[in-house]
Amino acid sequence: MNCEILAVGTELLLGEIANTDAQMISLGLSELGINVYHHTVVGDNPARLSAALEIAKNRSDIIITTGGLGPTADDLTKETIAACFGKKLYMDKEQQERLHQRMGARMTPNNEKQAMLPEGCEVLVNDWGTAPGCAFYAEGCHVLMLPGPPSECTPMFKYRARPYLERLCTDGQIIRSRFIKIFGLGESAMEDKLSYLMNTLTNPTAAPYAKEGECEVRVTARAASEKEAYALIDPVVAEIRGVLGDVVYGVDVSSLEEVVVKGLTEKGLTVATAESCTGGLLGKRLTDIAGSSACYVGGAITYSNEMKMKLLGVKKETLEAFGAVSAETALEMARGVRALTGADVGVSTTGIAGPGGGTPEKPVGTVYIGISAEGLDKVIKPDPRYMRSRQRVRNSTASHVFNLIRQEILEK
Amino acid sequence: MNCEILAVGTELLLGEIANTDAQMISLGLSELGINVYHHTVVGDNPARLSAALEIAKNRSDIIITTGGLGPTADDLTKETIAACFGKKLYMDKEQQERLHQRMGARMTPNNEKQAMLPEGCEVLVNDWGTAPGCAFYAEGCHVLMLPGPPSECTPMFKYRARPYLERLCTDGQIIRSRFIKIFGLGESAMEDKLSYLMNTLTNPTAAPYAKEGECEVRVTARAASEKEAYALIDPVVAEIRGVLGDVVYGVDVSSLEEVVVKGLTEKGLTVATAESCTGGLLGKRLTDIAGSSACYVGGAITYSNEMKMKLLGVKKETLEAFGAVSAETALEMARGVRALTGADVGVSTTGIAGPGGGTPEKPVGTVYIGISAEGLDKVIKPDPRYMRSRQRVRNSTASHVFNLIRQEILEK
Numbered sequence: 069m070n071c072e073i074l075a076v077g078t079e080l081l082l083g084e085i086a087n088t089d090a091q092m093i094s095l096g097l098s099e100l101g102i103n104v105y106h107h108t109v110v111g112d113n114p115a116r117l118s119a120a121l122e123i124a125k126n127r128s129d130i131i132i133t134t135g136g137l138g139p140t141a142d143d144l145t146k147e148t149i150a151a152c153f154g155k156k157l158y159m160d161k162e163q164q165e166r167l168h169q170r171m172g173a174r175m176t177p178n179n180e181k182q183a184m185l186p187e188g189c190e191v192l193v194n195d196w197g198t199a200p201g202c203a204f205y206a207e208g209c210h211v212l213m214l215p216g217p218p219s220e221c222t223p224m225f226k227y228r229a230r231p232y233l234e235r236l237c238t239d240g241q242i243i244r245s246r247f248i249k250i251f252g253l254g255e256s257a258m259e260d261k262l263s264y265l266m267n268t269l270t271n272p273t274a275a276p277y278a279k280e281g282e283c284e285v286r287v288t289a290r291a292a293s294e295k296e297a298y299a300l301i302d303p304v305v306a307e308i309r310g311v312l313g314d315v316v317y318g319v320d321v322s323s324l325e326e327v328v329v330k331g332l333t334e335k336g337l338t339v340a341t342a343e344s345c346t347g348g349l350l351g352k353r354l355t356d357i358a359g360s361s362a363c364y365v366g367g368a369i370t371y372s373n374e375m376k377m378k379l380l381g382v383k384k385e386t387l388e389a390f391g392a393v394s395a396e397t398a399l400e401m402a403r404g405v406r407a408l409t410g411a412d413v414g415v416s417t418t419g420i421a422g423p424g425g426g427t428p429e430k431p432v433g434t435v436y437i438g439i440s441a442e443g444l445d446k447v448i449k450p451d452p453r454y455m456r457s458r459q460r461v462r463n464s465t466a467s468h469v470f471n472l473i474r475q476e477i478l479e480k
Numbered sequence: 481m482n483c484e485i486l487a488v489g490t491e492l493l494l495g496e497i498a499n500t501d502a503q504m505i506s507l508g509l510s511e512l513g514i515n516v517y518h519h520t521v522v523g524d525n526p527a528r529l530s531a532a533l534e535i536a537k538n539r540s541d542i543i544i545t546t547g548g549l550g551p552t553a554d555d556l557t558k559e560t561i562a563a564c565f566g567k568k569l570y571m572d573k574e575q576q577e578r579l580h581q582r583m584g585a586r587m588t589p590n591n592e593k594q595a596m597l598p599e600g601c602e603v604l605v606n607d608w609g610t611a612p613g614c615a616f617y618a619e620g621c622h623v624l625m626l627p628g629p630p631s632e633c634t635p636m637f638k639y640r641a642r643p644y645l646e647r648l649c650t651d652g653q654i655i656r657s658r659f660i661k662i663f664g665l666g667e668s669a670m671e672d673k674l675s676y677l678m679n680t681l682t683n684p685t686a687a688p689y690a691k692e693g694e695c696e697v698r699v700t701a702r703a704a705s706e707k708e709a710y711a712l713i714d715p716v717v718a719e720i721r722g723v724l725g726d727v728v729y730g731v732d733v734s735s736l737e738e739v740v741v742k743g744l745t746e747k748g749l750t751v752a753t754a755e756s757c758t759g760g761l762l763g764k765r766l767t768d769i770a771g772s773s774a775c776y777v778g779g780a781i782t783y784s785n786e787m788k789m790k791l792l793g794v795k796k797e798t799l800e801a802f803g804a805v806s807a808e809t810a811l812e813m814a815r816g817v818r819a820l821t822g823a824d825v826g827v828s829t830t831g832i833a834g835p836g837g838g839t840p841e842k843p844v845g846t847v848y849i850g851i852s853a854e855g856l857d858k859v860i861k862p863d864p865r866y867m868r869s870r871q872r873v874r875n876s877t878a879s880h881v882f883n884l885i886r887q888e889i890l891e892k
Contacts, residue, residue, distance in 0.1 A: 409787060
């Protein structure tokens with residue numbers, strides 16, 4: 069089975085937004101073993117949408133469209149697709165009623181248009197917005213229509229389109245995956261270590277993915293039930309964890325900061341941050357996680373030397389002898405923020421994020437990370453070779469901090 | 481003239497990355513007045529790339545491809561396009577020499593492949609990576625090939641493809657734009673105020689864009705010289721600034737935080753941050769700007785009440801009487817961080833980012849922002865209706881803080 073993802077929206081062609089829906093759907097389809105051979109984007113233009121549909125239905129088994137389901141005159145996806153497949157639209161009373169309930173006084177006549185659906189379709193009920201999606205099979209092709217806004221498209225794919233597709237491609241079986249998350253090992257090194265497994269497994273399969281500064285392995289199984297699927301998956305996950313060792317920071321978790329927040333909260337420990345080169349990014353990423361207030365007390369952003377001394381008690385002699393970007397300063401910052409806040413764990417960053425400020429001895433990307441806790445005082449210096457831009461230095465530094473908390477506090 | 485953007489890369493179809501190149505190129509083309517009618521993505525597959533090229537050359541005046549120019553066996557864009565337009569590839573000695581110089585000892589025989597180019601093409605020299613791009617005209621179609629990695633594609637478009645395209649579509653004239661950046665006014669309200677201008681102007685033109693939580697107007701002129709273009713643009717920019725007033729935060733600037741960093745640095749003022757609900761995001765966004773150390777001294781992240789008292793001197797009675805999320809606490813935080821750091825300006829955030837923690841009196845999205853400086857103590861409470869998710873509450877709060885610094889400090 070192969071699928072084409074056809075996005076409808078002039079805003080994409082004007083460059084106002086990137087086509088993140090196509091990325092999200094592609095990831096989901098690869099999990100189902102459905103090949104994606106084409107992404108296409110057209111504007112809110114019925115003639116060009118029709119032409120794109122004609123092309124798509126001749127080369128694809130499944131067409132998933134995003135966008136153009138709304139109430140305005142521009143929103144022409146359903147009308148155009150129905151015409152292209154020789155179907156009429158009907159007013160779906162149940163969806164009309166849902167719209168009235170959802171919109172109340174805001175309901176206008178043109179909003180009713182959203183409840184017009186192609187005859188014989190399966191309605192994909194939208195619990196995250198107003199426009200319902202739908203799916204039908206015609207002319208040898210499965211067509212699924214999803215709304216465009218990512219806040220609707222993502223759950224509509226996961227909870228509505230995915231079960232429909234799962235029925236199509238698994239002969240009644242279901243598909244489940246686990247994601248093994250890795251920090252501190254490159255994608256090609258990971259593939260070298262796991263190629264013996266990835267090349268021989270058939271059910272489950274194991275596939276590598278590279279993410280910004282991290283990588284992951286997805287283990288996917290088909291089985292009659294969820295329980296049987298995980299029974300196939302879990303021994304492989306255990307084997308991969310064994311082969312890769314400590315670079316695996318979690319399974320089915322979203323990020324290093326999530327692991328840190330959950331882990332510290334479970335242990336009843338608190339953490340405080342002392343940031344120089346990351347300038348608030350450590351706190352930002354920790355507090356991206358809802359519930360982080362259970363373990364994160366806060367900290368200090370000390371961008372200047374004066375603030376490092378004043379807020380964190382870094383010694384003037386240390387700054388003069390070793391510089392602000394040094395192991396000694398990093399350690400005093402971590403100790404200092406722990407003393408300042410009374411947190412169980414203090415972490416710190418100091419480095420040269422660039423683009424200016426580098427020297428031959430301390431080039432851009434030179435970073436020291438400190439951690440201090442009961443019986444622990446440690447500084448690491450990540451390899452600066454992979455830190456090529458200001459954003460990358462800062463993001464990678466923050467990830468190293470969270471990984472250090474995991475290794476030194478959560479897994480000891 | 482209309483253009484199709486054809487991306488080549490299996491990583492896009494697997495969902496590993498979003499097609500941000502297409503977004504960037506689309507934005508640039510709209511500035512040149514070139515219509516984009518299609519984005520297409522195919523994998524590293526010569527048959528499907530050939531088929532996509534056949535479709536594109538029948539419907540588009542210009543085809544811009546991204547990706548597939550590298551040294552590996554997967555990189556087949558040039559070979560496939562050349563075959564599709566009946567052209568041979570030749571070894572470009574100059575590019576071969578550049579590759580040797582750039583790669584030195586890392587140069588391997590398959591790297592040479594990158595210097596193979598279609599006969600009769602114009603070389604688009606790549607100063608940002610190894611693979612050169614190229615452009616040619618054949619069968620009624622202009623074809624431009626750019627490398628895929630965004631760090632190469634973006635400057636290659638701006639400095640190589642854009643001048644080529646400018647020659648095509650302006651009869652020897654050049655095109656220049658200014659971007660008017662707006663915070664605190666919705667896109668439709670902005671269009672209402674400016675429709676009299678946008679509908680009547682021809683050279684320059686004025687076009688609105690919505691960005692996440694902000695909007696902008698792009699004013700674009702064609703003229704024989706840069707000077708003449710800006711002579712057409714600048715009176716319109718002045719008129720729009722006059723109509724919109726204080727919601728315009730800058731022209732040709734990238735962000736509110738850039739305006740703040742530049743403005744404070746010019747005035748020789750320093751700022752410190754006291755963050756509760758933003759948890760480090762204020763510092764993160766300020767320090768995203770290279771050179772921010774000239775005005776940003778740092779500050780405190782006080783996620784807990786205890787830290788608000790301990791680090792910032794917020795009074796226990798204030799927290800008990802009004803709560804952590806209150807105008808009174810926000811003001812004491814802003815004053816406190818100014819006293820703590822000695823900065824000229826102190827700013828603070830306290831609020832309920834969600835998803836939990838909301839009450840009927842203080843729903844999710846309730847945020848207070850404080851600012852304190854010589855002769856200034858002020859608190860604002862942004863409208864919570866537009867703050868629907870944790871990320872949006874936090875991002876919008878940070879933008880309001882920067883806008884407040886602009887209004888109260890930079891423009892007074």
